[in-house]
Amino acid sequence: MREYREDEGAKSTTGVNGGGLRSAWKKVRTHLLARTRLRRQQAMRSRSRRLKYATPEQLAYADLLDIGVTIGRYLLAGTFILYVFGFTPPKIPLSELPTYWSMAADQYAALVGVGTGWGWLALIGYGDYLNFLGIAFVSSLTIACYLGVLPFALQRKDFVLGTVMLLELLVLSFAASGLLDGGH
């Protein structure tokens, strides 16, 4: 594949229409298009280099994880700011927390009235439980990544790896289901 140089687009249009807004726009547009092509070529080269050390499903897993981690980070930080700065009212006032945080989880849940399992979802309007959204999101990332790469194994008819992935999805979904806690 022929490689584009960064200045190629600009050079090709130099002096076509002389001055003028239209000519300037053409130059910018051509320049931008050339840059985009160059970046795409660099990305393709880097991907083909990576494919020497990683399978396509590994790269797809990494891409999905990258997006998820970025969203998760903002979600965690955002919901925590809403909680600590009082934008969303907490179920347990912050000043009363020292009375609660030395209790066992069961005792705390009983006092607060949050059932086990997905019971926390009913309290999502409170600042402290709004934070659980970010935690649940981060904990779900692996499930999303496995779902994203399972088609690769199935397409390749790699049924051994496909079975390992399906079993992992079952384990993670079972853990996430809340059934272990009675599914309240």
Place this chain on the structure above:
Amino acid sequence: MRLSVSLVVLALVAMVLTSGPAIAESAAPMASALPWWAWVLLLFVVSFVLGIVAVVAGVGGGVLFVPIVSSLFPFHLDFVRGAGLLIALAGALAAGPTLLRGGMANLQLAMPPALTASAAAMVGAMIGLTLPANIVQLALGTMILGVVGLMAIARKSDNPEVPKADALSAALRMHGIYHDPFSGRDIEWKVHRTPQGLALFVLIGFLGGMFGIGAGWANVPALNLVMGVPLKVSIGTSSVIMSIANSAAAWVYLNHGAMLAIIAVPSMLGMMLGSTIGVGLLSRTNVAVIRRVVIVLLLLAGVRALLKGLGV
């Protein structure tokens, strides 16, 4: 810089030695003596320092966080373990994309151990949350002392000799190639003793889920010394295994109500910030000295957990 990191670690040792018993015996009065935000700020600072130390010493954040924070803070062990799991999970997830893209972690190698580890982590988390706190403290203390022993005696092998891949690893296509930037060579690797390795991951996952610690300290020797994976690939793949196994355990803690945002989020933020700074200090710090201090720190935290478990 070397001196400052050493001083910070020594200060932590002093904190565990001096303030531990006072807090343990009178957690409630201490809790009421300080406002909530002071505890949260302290938690952030301690997590930040632990984040630096963990990176420099080459251990996971969770294994330092759980015994030390449960010794120094008035929080119940359930919430500390929940936060510890999230710390380990967040760190492993964040490192995953770079490691996987660069070939320093191998997804195909990670998936089978992660399956056994995550199933066991789920069971470990369930059992850990049903046992009385003093029993868990006792077991935690014993395990931390085991980690100390492992850290003190474990050997490492950069590129272990694997004469022949076993049938199971061949079926699971657990082999690969990685580029070593230091030698500039591509190194091919394969795996042996896969059944033994997978059995070890059941135990590792169980302990990780039960105590809310990332199990990097155990994953790396299992991959490197037992299964014959090169050290660098072992370290990278250990992170991916941790991210998968800890996801299963994190759900159990979350659905059991064993998470408090006010404890989990500042710990995660502190640890992430500390780790970032720790990476920068890595080349300027005497890693061997810090590692020895961390061993001492873990030894003290392990003994403290044992004593707490015994009600001493």
